Amino acid sequence: MKKALITGVTGQDGSYLARLLLDMGYDVTGTIRANSQAKMTRLRKLGVADAVRLVDVDLSEINSINRAIRGTAFDEVYNLAAQSFVGSSWDQPIYVADVNGLGVVRLLDALRTYSPQTRFYQASTSEMFGRARAVPQNEETPFHPRSPYGAAKVYGHYITVNYRESFGLHASSGILFNHESPVRSAEMVTRKITLGLARFAHGDHVPVELGNLDARRDWGFAGDYVEGMWRMLQQDVAEDYVLATGITTPIRDFVGFAAEALGLDLAWSGTAEAEHAVDRRSGKVAVKVNPRFYRPAEVDLLLGDATKARTRLGWQPKVTARELAEMMATSDYDDGRA
Numbered sequence: 001m002k003k004a005l006i007t008g009v010t011g012q013d014g015s016y017l018a019r020l021l022l023d024m025g026y027d028v029t030g031t032i033r034a035n036s037q038a039k040m041t042r043l044r045k046l047g048v049a050d051a052v053r054l055v056d057v058d059l060s061e062i063n064s065i066n067r068a069i070r071g072t073a074f075d076e077v078y079n080l081a082a083q084s085f086v087g088s089s090w091d092q093p094i095y096v097a098d099v100n101g102l103g104v105v106r107l108l109d110a111l112r113t114y115s116p117q118t119r120f121y122q123a124s125t126s127e128m129f130g131r132a133r134a135v136p137q138n139e140e141t142p143f144h145p146r147s148p149y150g151a152a153k154v155y156g157h158y159i160t161v162n163y164r165e166s167f168g169l170h171a172s173s174g175i176l177f178n179h180e181s182p183v184r185s186a187e188m189v190t191r192k193i194t195l196g197l198a199r200f201a202h203g204d205h206v207p208v209e210l211g212n213l214d215a216r217r218d219w220g221f222a223g224d225y226v227e228g229m230w231r232m233l234q235q236d237v238a239e240d241y242v243l244a245t246g247i248t249t250p251i252r253d254f255v256g257f258a259a260e261a262l263g264l265d266l267a268w269s270g271t272a273e274a275e276h277a278v279d280r281r282s283g284k285v286a287v288k289v290n291p292r293f294y295r296p297a298e299v300d301l302l303l304g305d306a307t308k309a310r311t312r313l314g315w316q317p318k319v320t321a322r323e324l325a326e327m328m329a330t331s332d333y334d335d336g337r338a
């Protein structure tokens, strides 16, 4: 039975990956921050809360990392823990650098010291492309991060490559484009939209307030992406891979997909900060722009090229952005009825 450690197991990806590995017969340990017991919701929703062994680890605290790594000979370690909300990274840039950047080297150095045979996955991100120098983006595209989050992740990415090249660790970095699910954090735009519109569809006519509707993202389903992470660690030679769908969608269109799934009929009007959408059936404003959600520096367009993952890992995303919006909106609507 293979043993895996997932940092950030209480998060969206951690929960889906835990379920995937348990289904494959792995013994799964997950890290949780002390006092985070309330955050077991996602593991419970995916039906695996009781099957995962939990250890207290904070990536900003070296001793907790060393204790977790020293105690067990893990076959695979997936580093999914991070402060993952880009929007708040301008408010706490030092902490984000510590957790998302230095946290990675703390973990890698513990592996180098105590368990060099363990295979390692680092959760890198398309946010590293930032003001993208090429469209679409692949493993060769230069990075130009646009947020403290992205800058910290670039360090995490390169230190993973460096420990592979310096110490021969089997360390892979997955450059993952946005992936969502019904257990996506409510701060992220997709879930904010589906939660807000589901409430609206239930008759709570409070408009969903959004920032930049013109930004475009390459959105896939988290369940597909965690399978890609696993495939990376099954390769004989560790390398880095992009996971993406190859289709980019404006935020405005994702709103439309979710609204349609909920039987809302939106009419858009106005421009820039005055842009809004009225639901024709109720006559109420369902969506409006609030500049409070604009970012100091925006990533306007992400579009991934996952040719390498497709050809080398046999990985394929199965869910489109429209299907994703339907899945999330329906789940939120059904939860709201309960």
Ligand code: NAP
Pocket (backbone or CB within 6 Å): 007, 008, 009, 010, 011, 012, 013, 014, 031, 032, 033, 036, 039, 057, 058, 059, 060, 079, 080, 081, 082, 083, 084, 085, 099, 123, 124, 125, 126, 175, 176, 177, 178, 179, 180, 185
């Ligand atoms: P998520 O839902 O926000 O989960 C993040 C996890 O990290 C949570 O379990 C959180 O624990 C934990 N965490 C936060 N700060 C920590 C710290 N100081 N020490 C230990 N654990 C800490 O994020 P996700 O969407 O699953 O993403 C997983 C990883 O992939 C992240 O590294 C993210 O940056 C990266 N990524 C995500 C996407 C995406 O579209 N989802 C794309 C590319 C890369 P608490 O519950 O205690 O807060």
Ligand code: G4F
Pocket (backbone or CB within 6 Å): 083, 084, 085, 086, 087, 124, 125, 126, 127, 176, 177, 178, 179, 187, 188, 189, 190, 192, 209, 210, 211, 212, 213, 215, 216, 217, 251, 293, 294, 295, 298, 299, 302
């Ligand atoms: O949903 P978002 O917050 O995701 P973002 O910034 O792309 O980051 C996510 O994906 C990254 C991969 O590229 C991950 F690394 C990261 O951890 C996270 O999972 O925002 C998407 C877009 C942005 O352009 C933002 O400005 O939506 C725009 N947006 C417009 N209105 C909004 C809102 N974003 C949020 N969160 N809230 C809004 O009201």
